[in-house]
Amino acid sequence: MKMLYSLIAICMCSSFCMGQSSNRQLATPDFKIPFGPELVIIDGKPTLYYELYITNRSTDSLLLQKLTVLDASGSSEFISWSEKELRSRHSIVKQSHQSKRSILAPGSSAIVYIEFAFKQTPAIQIIHQLDYQLLKNAGTEAGSARSAITKVASTPPLVLGAPVASGTWVAIYEPSWERGHRRVIYTVGGKDYIPGRFAIDFIRLDATGHYVKGDSDSIRNWYGYSNDVLAVADGVVASSLGTFQESLTVSAHPKFPAEKATGNYISLDIGNNHIVFYEHLKPGSIKVKAGQKVKKGEVIASLGFTGQTTGPHLHFHVANQNAPLGAEGLPYAFENFILRGRYTDIGKLGSEPWIPLPNTDQANKKSERPAPNTVIVFKP
Ligand SMILES: [Zn+2]
CATH class of the missing domain: 2.60.40 (Immunoglobulin-like)
Incomplete structure (x- = not known):
């Protein structure tokens, strides 16, 4: 599903710190x-x-x-x-x-x-x-x-609330994609960063696995378009940018360089050097300003189609600094979601239903990261 990667444009792995x-x-x-x-x-x-x-x-x-x-x-x-x-x-x-x-x-x-x-x-x-x-x-x-011996981080996992309202969403990412978020390195100030190490692109689906009703070129036909985007934790808005406009159709949307890939975005400081990024937000939908306190579950914006993206979706990641590119991506989990199934071939998204989960006993997930290309419903 190459067209849905939002931050894949530039890989600039040009410098290294030399180790012992x-x-x-x-x-x-x-x-x-x-x-x-x-x-x-x-x-x-x-x-x-x-x-x-x-x-x-x-x-x-x-x-x-x-x-x-x-x-x-x-x-x-x-x-x-x-x-x-x-x-x-x-x-x-x-x-x-x-x-x-x-x-x-x-x-x-x-x-x-x-x-x-x-x-x-x-x-x-x-x-x-x-x-x-x-x-x-x-x-x-x-x-x-x-x-040398490497210590495994022992910090407790960061567990977050839902970034979008209830509904069926596919969590798109796959670590093995050569140009997926996980492998794209940005060099900022001479240092290499992977902000999207744990990034997920969320696309809303209907019950049969379609992400659009009618003409897929019209962004308003996408099920996720204009859906509420939610604060995943109590926090303070670190940045909000709402100056990007949308194209009404997917085909008319221009490409953007890495420094403009986010489109309209909000970054939310939730404490302990955890900054949550929501990208590609809808013009005119951003309800919060830098410095404003928000509560978990609060609607902060609407899902949109701005920046480097080829379909309406929510790009979501957590980083250790308030910088879309010059920051390290951190792991996170979601408190509560139901696993409906998964796509083993994400190229079938939109044309075929997902593969349903065989054992429904394992469907209720708590404090987990959705597996690659799984179909989930966030529980309130
Ligand atoms: Zn993305």
């Missing part, structure tokens, strides 16, 4: 985790999200062969990705996209986007093991390097 090597004297890879790992509950399972930066400190090219994540003692394996699996999980800075191998030139880096679920209790500390080959003139030389 676990065994620098051997010129083996450096490992760095700039942010996180962050835990969130999805489908009842504690799930970790973070990015592992691997930099080749050798004077030879380095082939990434296998990445394993283990507990701190090295005795339990959580994931083990072969070169092929690893390739779908990383991007290599300054490498031609045509390359079929995971090869880091001397001095270059790979960003590995990691998400995995623990079967039961999450580990408190993890380590990474990279198996690699150095590609020397005289042949290859196999090696293996381990990262």
Whole structure:
């Protein structure tokens, strides 16, 4: 569902902080985790999200062969990705996209986007093991390097109320999308950020999975258009911007650069360095100003079609600073929602119904993040 990504336009991963090597004297890879790992509950399972930066400190090219994540003692394996699996999980800075191998030139880096679920209790500390080959003139030389121990964040999850009123909504995101929110890095002031690490695009559906009635080009025909947008917690409005106008049709809507991708938006400071972002809001609908206190459940705006978007939807994320791009995306959960089903192929959205949930006992979700492309109803 490429057309619905709102902040996918520009990936500017141009600079890195260099990390400490676990065994620098051997010129083996450096490992760095700039942010996180962050835990969130999805489908009842504690799930970790973070990015592992691997930099080749050798004077030879380095082939990434296998990445394993283990507990701190090295005795339990959580994931083990072969070169092929690893390739779908990383991007290599300054490498031609045509390359079929995971090869880091001397001095270059790979960003590995990691998400995995623990079967039961999450580990408190993890380590990474990279198996690699150095590609020397005289042949290859196999090696293996381990990262330093990484602590898993132990802060309690941020649990929020509903961002939209009752109704059926599809929560659109998928960590594996190469140009989805989760993988788009913005460099602001020389530092890299992923504001959309946990972003969700909400689109309203009818009972049969359609998001529009009649001509889909007319934004007023979209079920979610002009729906109430709600404060998810008590807070203070950090910013509100309402100067963007809408096109009446999807086809007439222009493209916007990253710095204007939000369209009309509200950011809400809910305390503890948690700033909630609501984007693409309807012109003239914003009811709050910066500095104004709001109560959880209060209507603050209407869902609209402004900024970089190709269909009316609500872009929602939480970040650690009041900046749409120069801030790190934080995990969050919703207090109460009913899981109706999911799309295994989001490309079928609008043309086919979702796959219903087989076991209704598991439909009532509390303090969870909706799984990718699931269809949910928020409970009051
Ligand atoms: Zn979005």
